[in-house]
Amino acid sequence: MLDTLKALCALPGVSGMEDAVRAYIRRRAERCADSVKEDVMGNLIVTKRGTKRSGRKLMLAAHMDEVGLMITDITREGYLKFGCVGSIDRRILLGKSVKVGPNLRPGLIGLKAIHLVPKSERDTVPQVQDMYIDVGASSREEAEKLVRLGDTAVFDETAFTFGRMVKAKAIDDRLGCTVLLHLLESELPVDCTFVFTVQEEVGTRGALAAAFRVKPDVALIVEGTTAADLPSVKTNKRICAPGEGVVIPFMDRGTIYDRELYALLTELAERNGIPWQTKTYIAGGTDAAAVQRSVGGVQTAGIAAAVRNIHSPACVAAVDDLQQVYALAYLFLQEMGARYGSL
Amino acid sequence: MNTADVLLRLSETDGPSGFEDRVAKEITKLLAPLTDEVARDVMGNVIGVRRCGRPNARRLLLDAHIDEIGFIVTGYDNGFVRFSVIGGVDARMLPARAIRFLTEPPVRGVIMTLPPHILEEADSDKPFAMDALFVDVGMTDEEVRAALPRGTAAVYDAGAVRLNENVICGKALDDRSCFAVILDALERLRGEDLPVDVYVMASTQEEVGVRGATAGAFAVDPDYAVILDVGHGKTPDASGTGLLEFGGGCGVAVGPNMNRKYTDRILRAAEEKGIPHQIEVIPTGSSGTNARAVQISREGVATALLSLPLKYMHSPSEMVHLADMDACARLLCEAVRAAGEVD
Numbered sequence: 001m002l003d004t005l006k007a008l009c010a011l012p013g014v015s016g017m018e019d020a021v022r023a024y025i026r027r028r029a030e031r032c033a034d035s036v037k038e039d040v041m042g043n044l045i046v047t048k049r050g051t052k053r054s055g056r057k058l059m060l061a062a063h064m065d066e067v068g069l070m071i072t073d074i075t076r077e078g079y080l081k082f083g084c085v086g087s088i089d090r091r092i093l094l095g096k097s098v099k100v101g102p103n104l105r106p107g108l109i110g111l112k113a114i115h116l117v118p119k120s121e122r123d124t125v126p127q128v129q130d131m132y133i134d135v136g137a138s139s140r141e142e143a144e145k146l147v148r149l150g151d152t153a154v155f156d157e158t159a160f161t162f163g164r165m166v167k168a169k170a171i172d173d174r175l176g177c178t179v180l181l182h183l184l185e186s187e188l189p190v191d192c193t194f195v196f197t198v199q200e201e202v203g204t205r206g207a208l209a210a211a212f213r214v215k216p217d218v219a220l221i222v223e224g225t226t227a228a229d230l231p232s233v234k235t236n237k238r239i240c241a242p243g244e245g246v247v248i249p250f251m252d253r254g255t256i257y258d259r260e261l262y263a264l265l266t267e268l269a270e271r272n273g274i275p276w277q278t279k280t281y282i283a284g285g286t287d288a289a290a291v292q293r294s295v296g297g298v299q300t301a302g303i304a305a306a307v308r309n310i311h312s313p314a315c316v317a318a319v320d321d322l323q324q325v326y327a328l329a330y331l332f333l334q335e336m337g338a339r340y341g342s343l
Numbered sequence: 344m345n346t347a348d349v350l351l352r353l354s355e356t357d358g359p360s361g362f363e364d365r366v367a368k369e370i371t372k373l374l375a376p377l378t379d380e381v382a383r384d385v386m387g388n389v390i391g392v393r394r395c396g397r398p399n400a401r402r403l404l405l406d407a408h409i410d411e412i413g414f415i416v417t418g419y420d421n422g423f424v425r426f427s428v429i430g431g432v433d434a435r436m437l438p439a440r441a442i443r444f445l446t447e448p449p450v451r452g453v454i455m456t457l458p459p460h461i462l463e464e465a466d467s468d469k470p471f472a473m474d475a476l477f478v479d480v481g482m483t484d485e486e487v488r489a490a491l492p493r494g495t496a497a498v499y500d501a502g503a504v505r506l507n508e509n510v511i512c513g514k515a516l517d518d519r520s521c522f523a524v525i526l527d528a529l530e531r532l533r534g535e536d537l538p539v540d541v542y543v544m545a546s547t548q549e550e551v552g553v554r555g556a557t558a559g560a561f562a563v564d565p566d567y568a569v570i571l572d573v574g575h576g577k578t579p580d581a582s583g584t585g586l587l588e589f590g591g592g593c594g595v596a597v598g599p600n601m602n603r604k605y606t607d608r609i610l611r612a613a614e615e616k617g618i619p620h621q622i623e624v625i626p627t628g629s630s631g632t633n634a635r636a637v638q639i640s641r642e643g644v645a646t647a648l649l650s651l652p653l654k655y656m657h658s659p660s661e662m663v664h665l666a667d668m669d670a671c672a673r674l675l676c677e678a679v680r681a682a683g684e685v686d
Contacts, residue, residue, distance in 0.1 A: 075579065079579050087460075089456065089457075089459045089462060091456070091467055091471065092438050092439040094435050095436035095655065095659070095660060096439075096440075097660055106504060106506055106512070107506075110655055111580070111658065113575055113581070113655060113656035113658070114431050114432070114657050115575065115656065115657075116581045116583075123469060123470060124468070124469075125467060125468055125470055126580070130580065132579050134578070134662065135506065136509065136510035136512070136662065138589075160451060161481075162450065162451040162452060162480060163481020165453075165479065167453050226460045226461070227458075228458055228460075230423070230477060231420040231477060232475045232477070233457070239460075239461065283458075283460040283461050308455060308479060309438075311458065312439035313440075314453045316453050316455075316481075
């Protein structure tokens with residue numbers, strides 16, 4: 001699973017430009033699924049039959065898109081101006097390597113040398129509109145050969161493991177995509193629809209359309225979620241911590257998760273010795289917000305792995321958590337089969 | 344190996360100030376075939392000499408520093424590493440950045456940041472303070488104390504890449520690119536009858552205050568010196584006077600820190616040979632390079648300073664232009680040939 005995660009994280013997929021991620025997932029899904037469809041938004045909707053038919057329609061969702069940049073202008077000197085797609089703390093942009101456009105042209109978000117920074121500027125952060133990407137072009141004409149306006153840029157894709165951790169861009173939510181793919185490639189206890197959504201980072205826009213099409217009774221959203229467990233952060237604001245088990249949220253800024261399913265998930269984890277935690281601070285949101293309110297309402301739960309440095313080039317997750325999230329998702333499907341399934 | 348390949352190799356070899364052993368080893372290998380003798384002094388400087396065979400020949404020192412900026416472990420906090428910087432690091436560039444420690448094998452880590460989800464909008468206006476930065480190495484507190492004792496050095500987890508046919512982008516190009524220029528010049532001068540004994544110094548600890556060259560120049564006791572260091576290339580956020588045109592040729596520094604006669608002779612050669620060059624005016628007594636110490640070593644040294652234009656100095660993505668490196672190597676050859684002529 002770790003290899004799948006690294007491969008998925010390496011692919012560019014800024015919201016609205018998820019093509020490479022979708023193509024990868026599609027290739028693998030087609031080998032084991034019963035149906036694979038792409039909807040008009042770009043969501044990938046995959047069904048697979050399990051041992052049992054389910055009396056209640058089950059949907060699992062993970063989003064393919066990641067936060068990133070979009071090229072808005074090219075200067076006379078050949079530098080690229082950009083805006084942010086999704087929520088990015090602009091402090092993490094300074095001096096970072098990026099890959100621009102479908103051909104992944106290497107570039108750099110420039111920041112003048114420290115020697116040239118006057119004291120009055122040391123304690124400030126340039127505005128995004130004052131930042132620029134240097135792709136090594138020496139004129140607008142040269143840059144235009146490499147980049148088009150509206151191209152997206154992703155953070156450098158280098159991924160590696162260190163200690164108990166894995167570092168990559170876009171772990172939010174390629175981790176969810178990884179878990180869903182590996183479930184798809186497993187024997188399923190019950191029929192299930194897997195939805196790989198687009199545009200989560202710009203307002204859970206893909207999931208809305210996908211849920212409307214699938215019309216599930218029960219949905220499980222699989223995510224990489226915000227961890228802030230640093231020594232400088234007060235205890236409750238740490239939210240959750242990598243390596244301390246599957247995150248089962250009861251509430252975030254977008255959703256109050258279904259109480260029955262929340263209780264079920266925590267109980268399944270307890271009963272099967274899967275370490276779990278919940279979020280100690282109400283922050284963030286997921287596709288659950290869109291899915292829960294779609295059609296006539298959907299019973300919606302979430303599970304996630306805790307991710308440090310989320311929405312940055314260096315997201316960090318615990319390798320063990322990946323397996324644990326998969327295990328709990330599988331137990332959840334088993335339980336759904338036992339409760340609502342028939343042969 | 345061509346100059347670009349030499350630079351790529353030197354860039355990925357780690358050597359922050361005071362910890363230059365690895366890069367010094369590489370340098371010794373590269374320097375040996377081009378000189379009569381190579382040795383390392385007590386400060387760690389690598390010094391090679393190519394003798395001209397004349398009795399009582401005058402001595403010319405060519406210097407480029409081989410240390411780079413970096414980090415050093417100062418303590419621990421719940422498994423995270425606390426660190427300080429070696430040399431001029433802009434702390435604004437550090438959050439969500441990977442670094443590697445000079446252990447065997449190298450331990451990698453990620454500098455932590457906080458997720459936008461728990462930040463207020465105004466938080467992004469102020470950079471993270473150094474004491475709010477931690478490195479995650481994926482270990483427990485006990486493990487990290489054993490693996491990374493206080494005083495362990497680290498560098499940006501980067502090497503260099505060719506951005507396009509002209510531009511190389513990576514870490515430690517300050518000042519390894521200039522050492523690559525010296526090697527290139529020695530290659531071009533191979534077999535040529537030279538007017539002086541040429542000493543080549545790969546100096547240490549420049550980034551923390553020109554320390555290696557201070558001792559090294561005293562030992563070599565040269566009559567002339569050419570210091571090669573990088574100079575700031577213009578970027579959209581840095582375009583004031585005194586900055587170099589990127590791709591505009593070799594910078595020739597003019598000012599009190601540089602010997603006027605030798606500098607004028609070099610400029611004349613540049614004109615005569617049609618070598619692309621630009622004047623870098625440095626009105627201060629110190630150029631901020633090894634020229635600061637070498638010029639006033641012992642009874643004074645006729646010192647010139649050649650500046651290779653470089654963008655984003657002290658970032659992991661410094662950029663140099665291969666045409667500028669070529670111009671610097673050509674002009675350096677002229678400076679060597681002319682060394683005997685200046686009194």
